[in-house]
Each structure stands twice: as structure tokens, then as C-alpha cells.
Amino acid sequence: MATALARVAIVGTGLIGGSLGMALRETGRVVHGIDHRPGRLDRAQERGAIDRGFPSVAEGAAGCDLVVIAVPAAHIPPAACEALDADVRIVTDVGSVKRPVVTAIDAWRPATSHRFIGGHPMAGSEQEGVEGADPAMFLGATWVLTPTARTSAEDYAALRSLIGEIGAEVVAVEPTAHDELVAVVSHVPHLAAGTLMRLASGRAIEHATLLRLAAGGFRDMTRIAAGNPGIWPDICASNRDAIVATLDAYIEALGEVRDVVARGDRNSLAHMLTEAMVARRALPASAAHAGPIVELRVPIEDRPGLLGEVTTVAGELGVNILDLEIAHSVEGGPGVLVLVVPEVGADSFEAALAERGFRIARRSVE
């Protein structure tokens, strides 16, 4: 079988774009790099991140099946629109915030925006630029896609499969939910780490020994603060409401801890820290799944927006779609959506789908 999405153009050849280019080239795909700064294209080519460089989206996207937008947040919608205009099958991005991107593209390209599927790989490094690029960056990482009711199941399955080939695991989340969730697990943690580092650094002016007392825990907590701050004003601007709401909740929760410590309430403190310990120990160590799996087959004939609905239901229930494909019968027709999910949670997933009027056939796999 021919490689799906065999020609990929990447707009922006920095840390993420470069890593993705390397990883895709390792799968045998042809990768076009698009950057308006020729020096960056040269460096990306030297690092083996792209096969060929182009100065514009129109030139680089021509003849490609997929365009990945890997530029700073504010530049994603215009670049995605240029890519949609170049008539490629699928356009995706790797930005940290999804609702504003999806909304802008829907507004600017209402006729073709269904070919845009928002994306966000939960991966990165403290390094910068293509010099820090690493084809292994996505191994075991979670990669969010935000299909909507207008996303074609075939396009979603093809993109999902490509991402799986470079070692990441796809989770489908509704764009607004994505933005609220990353405020909690990414944006506010980053701001909290930076604030803790600034607090300690300020105190170190009074007592120079302070930072030498920083053991592993402090180092771990502040590590992300060492990253390039350049992207954060954009992220904070585009996800402002969710970040402010989450910071408010964090400040309130810290205030409760402060009061518990101040009044010497040992039981409440022990309870809080035990809750945190249990939750941290339960944090999935990796996206990989072991255990029995089942296959759910859903006919997709007469159901527009089926894919967005199915993946949103899975996300809400925390059901991890391990594999997904569109099976077409030999007689043609719209076919069947085949979902592979862990047996654990499959019952509630099936029930939730049935409740929404889907017809589902289930079988155990091996």
C-alpha cells in the first residue's frame, strides 16, 4: 500500500517543525520546508529536517497532501488559510491554543475550513530552533487533534495514522475543552514555575546561599521556567480567559493551604497532601496501553459530524481510542468507522454512543 499523505509541507522550521520533519522523513515521506527566512531553511536542510526549502506557502504546499503549520500562535490562522488556498487535502497546526485558531479559519475560509484539523503535540524541549530538533520528540507523547462536526472521518483517520507512525498517541478533544485543559496542565504550571523561580531569585539577593539549597524538587518544579519565554505572550493572549480563571482557582487553593498551615490544622493538611499524592501516583506514566482491547464498529452512512461526536464522547469519558480506521465494503458506500479501545471503559463508551442514537457492533480483539 502506498504511504498515506506521502508529501508533507511544514510551515516554520524551528524546534517543533524541524523535529516533525525529521520524524516524517524517517517514515519515508517527502518533506517540504517553508520559511521566509532562507537561512533557517538552509539550517533545517543541513540538520536533515526537510528535503527541500520554499520561501512561500503557495510554492511549498503545491503538490502536497498535508500542510503542517508550525509557526507562532498569532501567525497560524493566516498561514493555514494560505495552505487551504493551495488546495491540499489536509491542513493542521501544532499550536498550543485551539479555539481562536479554529474560529478564525472558519470565519476566513468558510468553504474550505473543514479541511483544517487543529493539532497540538504535548511535547517539546528546553532547546530552541532547529538546532534542538529531535525526531524522537514525539515518541510516547500525547498529540491532541480537535476534529469538529465538519471534519471528514477519512481525513481524520489519515492524519491520526500519520501521527501514530511517528510514535505519538492521538487524543481527540473539542477545541474549547482543549484550551481549558491545557490552561490547567500546561499554561498555568508554566506561569507558576516562573513565579516560583522569580520569588526564590529575589530572595537570593538577600542571601546568596539560597539557590545552593535548591534540591531536586525545586529543580524539577522550575525546570520549565528555563524555556524560551518568547512564545508565552502569544499563548497567554490567545488563551487569556482560561488562564486567568485557572490562575484564580490556583490562587484560591493556595490561600486555603496557607490558612490550614497558619492555623496548624494538621488533619486538613495531611488530607490535602494525601489527595495530591494519590493523584500524582495515578498520573498515567505514558500514553501506551496494555490490556484487553475491543473493536467497536459504527456505520457512518447517514450521520454528518459523526467523527467529531464520537471522539468528543471518548474524550469526555477518558476513553483512549487506540486505533481508528474507515472500513469500506467491497460494494462501496460510506463504510464503517472502526474504533479500537481498551476493554476497560468500553461499556460506558458504547452506552454513551448508543444513547446518542449510534448503531454499534462490538467484538473482542484477540
Add this chain to the structure above:
Amino acid sequence: MATALARVAIVGTGLIGGSLGMALRETGRVVHGIDHRPGRLDRAQERGAIDRGFPSVAEGAAGCDLVVIAVPAAHIPPAACEALDADVRIVTDVGSVKRPVVTAIDAWRPATSHRFIGGHPMAGSEQEGVEGADPAMFLGATWVLTPTARTSAEDYAALRSLIGEIGAEVVAVEPTAHDELVAVVSHVPHLAAGTLMRLASGRAIEHATLLRLAAGGFRDMTRIAAGNPGIWPDICASNRDAIVATLDAYIEALGEVRDVVARGDRNSLAHMLTEAMVARRALPASAAHAGPIVELRVPIEDRPGLLGEVTTVAGELGVNILDLEIAHSVEGGPGVLVLVVPEVGADSFEAALAERGFRIARRSVE
């Protein structure tokens, strides 16, 4: 030369006590374990953490040169007093908070408390008990000692040297300053990590996918929350004032970040995050020192409390005392305190000591 402090008793044979026992046995020392729970002594002996176990401090400390108290915070002062009563040369502890311990021992044993030198190794692990003990735990770690004006320079030098033998680097800090500093780099970070984990875990109830989106940064930031919460009510009770003050400062600083994000002030946000990045990148990677060093020689004849003063001055200036010994002249007499410090900072250290009336001789080393 005979090993200094050749027989060591450790009260409490858990994670830290067990690790210390293993490390000290590797230096050829004889290690007594003291624990009132016989099962724990058996496990410590099986793990090679102690040579022999004793049920009481009086029995286990007899004939020892050093007793290390490695029990929970609330039990340190009584155990240290028992050890002082057993007439050992030096008693130290490994507790996370120092002022209450030093104050209690001074009050309860005014005649012998000068033989107690507070200690706090900035090391640990997420594991628990002697089962998690590791003789390499202290390699490269910073180990705080809190000598006071009444500490003998010889005792301090001997304890310092023993700690150096197991791979840790000693920093001398005044007890109250220690407690304020660890509130910033250890206690509040722990509470902040736990609070962040609880916040995320609460949100995960609404959206089960949330924790699968947690990438490396979130994992790093919350790692310490996975540790045993059992010690924290004690720590928070004994260091309450410093922790509450630091939490207040942290909450205030987070409020400023929140306001900057809410009003879309990109410049201030970039400035804050850049400050944090610069500070984090400057965080010393390890306690090890490379670079030119100098030797400062300070006669100690007529100066009570010299050691506490000298080490406090070094701590305030952030000068790392790389080596320290008491040189006695062949004619006897009180001798000279020899301090080895990095050339960087040696000038200001020497000036600060001279300002306090010390006579100092300086020479470059190698």
C-alpha cells in the same frame, strides 16, 4: 591516620538514616542503628545499613563519637537530648527545620547543647523506608549545618569532613536563616506542587482526558507531590511562620501575573518570564566547584564563637567554604582556622571578616 568519628550511631533507620548508614559503612565506619521497633532494625541490617541494632539511644550511643538523629521533626529534640546525655562527642540531626530544634536543645541541655550541630541534607527520594535507602543519595547534595557561636571549630571541622567523605557539600547557615530559606526552596514548592496536582485532579473528574494531556513540564512540576505526605504536617507546624510568609508572597506574585495576563500586558509578561528564565538557567547545576581557589587563615586563639560567625558571614555572601580545617602549631595552642574558598568572592569575604575584627592571612592554592 585513624578515621575521625569512627563509630557512629543513627537514631531512626528509615530512608535517610538507612542511606546514611550505608554510606558511612562504605567509608569503613562502624554504624549502630537505634530504633524502638525491632523489625525495622532487622530490615536495616538486612539492607546493610547498620552493623548492629539497639533498642534505645543510651545503649546504641555508648562508645560512639557521633550520633545522628534521623527521626521525624517532633521527636528530634528529645532524641538529641538523650544522645547528649550519653556523652558522645558530637550530636547532629537531619531534620528539615532547624531553629525550633536548636532552641529546644539549648533550653533543655544548656550545659551540653554546644555539642549539638544542627544538620539538614538537601537530598531525599520519592521512596520510603530503609527499602528505598541508597548510599549514593548524598553524592553532590548540599548538606546544611547550623553551627552557632558555641560550636567548637574542631567538632564542626570533623563533622564537615565526615559529610564530605560521603559526597555531600556542606554549607553553614544560621538556623533562622536556614528555616526561611528552605521555606522558599523546599516547603512552599512542595505545597505548591501538591496544590497544582489537586487542582488538575479535580478538573479531571469533569474531563477524564485531562491528565493524559499532562506533558513533561507538568510531570516535573508535580513530581514531589508523589512523596510520602507523612512528614509534612510536622514540617509545616515547626516552620509555620516562614511558610505562611512565603506562601503569602507567592500568592501575591501569582496575583500580579494574573493581572498582567488579564490586561494583556505582553511586555510585562515577557519581562517576568525572562527574569525567571535567566534565574533558572543560572541555578547552580551541582554543588561542585571549578575554578581558582584561595586559602584564608584565621587565628582562633582569643575569639569565642568564631566559627559560627565566620560561616554565617560566608553564607550571607554566598561564599562556598570548599574546605575547612583547624591547623595546630607544633607548639600547641588554639591554632588557626584554615578556610578554602573560591577566588571569586574571596575579596568580599575577607573584607567582611576584617570588618568584624578578624586577622586574616591569605594565600593562593596551587
